[in-house]
Amino acid sequence: MGEKFFPLDRDQVESILLSCGFTQVRQKGSHAQWEGRPKNKRCIVTVDHLKSRKEKYGPLLLRKMIEQSGLSKKEFYSYLKK
Numbered sequence: 547m548g549e550k551f552f553p554l555d556r557d558q559v560e561s562i563l564l565s566c567g568f569t570q571v572r573q574k575g576s577h578a579q580w581e582g583r584p585k586n587k588r589c590i591v592t593v594d595h596l597k598s599r600k601e602k603y604g605p606l607l608l609r610k611m612i613e614q615s616g617l618s619k620k621e622f623y624s625y626l627k628k
Contacts, residue, residue, distance in 0.1 A: 551623055553602035558626060559593055559611060565625040566615065582615070589616040 554562075560570075560580075568582030568591065576595040581588070591614040594607060603611070612622045 551619055553605070554608060554626075555602050556593065556596060556599045559603070559608075561627055562622060562625040563591060563593070563615070565627070566617065568615075584616045587616050589614060591615050 563580045563582065566582055566584055568580040568589075570578050571581045571590075572579045573595075578593045578595060580591045580593060582591070583589070591611050593611065594603070596603070609619075612619055615622055
């Protein structure tokens with residue numbers, strides 16, 4: 547049986563990144579750069595600041611952020627505080 551991965555908003559993505567040890571290193575316009583070293587590999591994640599902090603990211607944009615984090619989708623969602 548497959549797992550359900552629901553859309554996330556900016557607060558949730560940033561919370562996950564903080565939990566993984568990422569820190570925000572810069573922001574330019576509506577994009578913030580987060581840097582971390584999961585699995586001892588330097589990763590930069592670009593977080594798009596949508597119109598609202600509670601607006602959900604679309605599946606393609608969310609997938610790109612997860613890929614940039616160096617984590618699997620399952621690992622990424624495991625850091626989500628419930």
